[in-house]
Amino acid sequence: MSRKYKFADNDKLYFISFAVMHWIDLFVRKEYNEIMLDSWRYCQKEKGLEIYVWCIMPSHIHMIIGSQNRALIKLLEK
Numbered sequence: 001m002s003r004k005y006k007f008a009d010n011d012k013l014y015f016i017s018f019a020v021m022h023w024i025d026l027f028v029r030k031e032y033n034e035i036m037l038d039s040w041r042y043c044q045k046e047k048g049l050e051i052y053v054w055c056i057m058p059s060h061i062h063m064i065i066g067s068q069n070r071a072l073i074k075l076l077e078k
Contacts, residue, residue: 007072013052014072019060027056036061049075 007014020026027033033056043049048069055062067075 010067010071013064013066015062015064016076017060017062023059025058027061028058043075047075 027036036056040049040051040054044051048067050066050068052064052066054064065072065075
């Protein structure tokens, strides 16, 4: 099931979470964690993503994010 995030106010922080399809334990491997961290660093530097806290679980991720420079929905699009 797919859902789109809706951000009503760009000046607020938001809790987001996302999971690997079929809840496969993908993030037990260091290489895949590093790919996520590198992607987040890129988004912070190039897109203005503000990450306040994150937690990588074996099959899903939780984050509290914000942005003052750009609409959050634009940061999460492909």
